[in-house]
Amino acid sequence: MTAAEMPTHQARLAARRLSVGYDSRKVLDGIAVEIPNNTFSVIVGPNACGKSTLVKALARVLRIQSGEVLLDGSPLSQYTPKEVARRLGMLPQAPHVPDGILVEDLVARGRYPHQGLFRQWSQEDADAVDTALRRARVEQLRDRLLTELSGGQRQRVWIAMALAQMTPLLLLDEPTTFLDISHQVEVLNLCRRLQREGTTVVAVLHDLNLAFRYADHVIVMRSGGIVAQGPPREVISAELIEKVFDLSCRIIEDPETGTPLVIPQNPDTAAKGS
Amino acid sequence: MTTAVRVAWLAAALSLTLLLCALSISIGSRSIAVLDVWGFLLRPEETAEAAVVTQLRVPRTLIAVVVGAALAVAGSLMQSLTRNPLADPGILGINAGASLAVVIAVAVTGIASIMFYMWFAFLGAAAAAVGVYLLGSGRRRTATPARLALAGVAITAALTALVQTIILTNQEAFNEFRFWTAGSLEGRGLEITGAAAPFVAAGLLLALLLAPALNALALGEQTGAALGVRVRRTRALTFLAVTLLCGAGTAAVGPIAFVGLGVPFLARAAVGPDQRWSVPLCLLLGPAMLLAADVAGRVVIAPQEVQAGIITALVGAPLFITIVRRRRIEAL
Numbered sequence A: 001m002t003a004a005e006m007p008t009h010q011a012r013l014a015a016r017r018l019s020v021g022y023d024s025r026k027v028l029d030g031i032a033v034e035i036p037n038n039t040f041s042v043i044v045g046p047n048a049c050g051k052s053t054l055v056k057a058l059a060r061v062l063r064i065q066s067g068e069v070l071l072d073g074s075p076l077s078q079y080t081p082k083e084v085a086r087r088l089g090m091l092p093q094a095p096h097v098p099d100g101i102l103v104e105d106l107v108a109r110g111r112y113p114h115q116g117l118f119r120q121w122s123q124e125d126a127d128a129v130d131t132a133l134r135r136a137r138v139e140q141l142r143d144r145l146l147t148e149l150s151g152g153q154r155q156r157v158w159i160a161m162a163l164a165q166m167t168p169l170l171l172l173d174e175p176t177t178f179l180d181i182s183h184q185v186e187v188l189n190l191c192r193r194l195q196r197e198g199t200t201v202v203a204v205l206h207d208l209n210l211a212f213r214y215a216d217h218v219i220v221m222r223s224g225g226i227v228a229q230g231p232p233r234e235v236i237s238a239e240l241i242e243k244v245f246d247l248s249c250r251i252i253e254d255p256e257t258g259t260p261l262v263i264p265q266n267p268d269t270a271a272k273g274s
Numbered sequence B: 001m002t003t004a005v006r007v008a009w010l011a012a013a014l015s016l017t018l019l020l021c022a023l024s025i026s027i028g029s030r031s032i033a034v035l036d037v038w039g040f041l042l043r044p045e046e047t048a049e050a051a052v053v054t055q056l057r058v059p060r061t062l063i064a065v066v067v068g069a070a071l072a073v074a075g076s077l078m079q080s081l082t083r084n085p086l087a088d089p090g091i092l093g094i095n096a097g098a099s100l101a102v103v104i105a106v107a108v109t110g111i112a113s114i115m116f117y118m119w120f121a122f123l124g125a126a127a128a129a130v131g132v133y134l135l136g137s138g139r140r141r142t143a144t145p146a147r148l149a150l151a152g153v154a155i156t157a158a159l160t161a162l163v164q165t166i167i168l169t170n171q172e173a174f175n176e177f178r179f180w181t182a183g184s185l186e187g188r189g190l191e192i193t194g195a196a197a198p199f200v201a202a203g204l205l206l207a208l209l210l211a212p213a214l215n216a217l218a219l220g221e222q223t224g225a226a227l228g229v230r231v232r233r234t235r236a237l238t239f240l241a242v243t244l245l246c247g248a249g250t251a252a253v254g255p256i257a258f259v260g261l262g263v264p265f266l267a268r269a270a271v272g273p274d275q276r277w278s279v280p281l282c283l284l285l286g287p288a289m290l291l292a293a294d295v296a297g298r299v300v301i302a303p304q305e306v307q308a309g310i311i312t313a314l315v316g317a318p319l320f321i322t323i324v325r326r327r328r329i330e331a332l
């Protein structure tokens, strides 16, 4: 490994020359990504560009074809699956809800990587579940059926399940999709709170304006490649958005936070101008 | 759902099973008081009643317990693995494989011995299950539940056609098969129970050990993998456990309908979708259901008997439909 390929010391999670795909088809081809320690990092990009594939590869849910993923400096392949799951939690885009499961029981399943043949349910597990329910603010829902909850409540319960894993790293694939704006903000505030409490959070988001407002670090993807990564104010430009999303737009400052705000161009004025 | 409620369910199921064991030993063409039964077991006597108890009723009760537990737990594993609450271990082609093996054994060798059928049926069940697994896995791919189910349906259809062909052309095979396929606990001595028990015990142990991994995998393949489950290994071991349990159970007494479908469903309704609780509950309720069916079969048209497999199908199915209809359909 040359010096240029070494992960910087503050990267908890990094991919080097990473190629991943399904069967023989490559979706990500030799990409490099870094998730800096204790940041809220956001992955954005058009549909089917490989965001979920990247998240799955980083969490070792998908087999790597070539290259490597480094977790705290060591290749993922050197950890057992449970060791990975004690350091890194991942919520996929569409987890399955078992029929008739109660919130508390679902959250308790996040303790799986901490249990083993000779270490079944313990007080530590019970405490971790309580803490996770409290941090995700779903304590009062603990005895409810998951199927009875609203979309926003459900999403927070799923996050609580991942929090029960007690991992320093958390990857969330589209945690805000299908939520209305106030529930989106609620989930993003939760992510921000988790980051302030010391967790390194990575989320795939669709709403660019919210993404740039909340992200410390943004990773912009397009057709299986990384187009830009860094703090949103430094990397986001109208040219970048136009290239990635094929959308003519202006970038202004968010009046609330000063972060980049994407304003799509009015097709009528665009037509007049050309 | 609190732990206390779940423990209460287990205690209730245990009491029910013990009660049915007592009934199974005392009820029959010759009724024997439960208190006398204790006496016969503790101090063997030379009376006809003592002989009925020790040579017929006790072995029959034991095999109902072993097979009932095996089929119910196999069903629980299948429903968890396929994430389909209506999956039955039969969809893996195990019944069809066992049937074909029995029919071939009779047609080719002409030997009519229950012990001989048992080994043949077990081999047939295992061979069919391995075939389904290989077909459902394809080249280098993991066996997904949907592919397994498809492979199971296809292989079952093919094997059943072969069974039909053989029994239509071979009168003796037809007669023996008719008896075997009704699922009877009668005349299965202790040696059958003894032969099936090690396989069932291994399967039950696996089922208990796999419970936490199957719980995690029930949240979806990706969530399970993210929680640290070795998905491929867990699926293969679950498949192995189902084959051991259902193969040994079916080989011992013939195909028994409904226990593998209905009991896990009821267990889940009682203690929730948690394998750590529903497997032990199935372990107790499976024997209860099979014992109840067997005892009922001895009394409904006494002195004649109806085979337990027929009772489970006749009574279990409508009961099941009633329960399912009373619950909301979405809850399926």
Ligand SMILES: Nc1ncnc2c1ncn2[C@@H]1O[C@H](COP(=O)(O)OP(=O)(O)O)[C@@H](O)[C@H]1O
Residues within 6 Å of the ligand: A022, A027, A045, A046, A047, A048, A049, A050, A051, A052, A053, A054
């Ligand atoms: N399980 C799969 N099998 C085969 N191809 C897949 C699978 N999942 C995703 N793909 C393909 O990989 C590409 C990237 O998908 P994905 O990572 O899900 O995109 P995104 O999350 O950015 O929308 C798409 O072309 C998609 O069709």
Ligand SMILES: [Mg+2]
Residues within 6 Å of the ligand: A051, A052, A053, A093, A173, A174
């Ligand atoms: Mg996606």
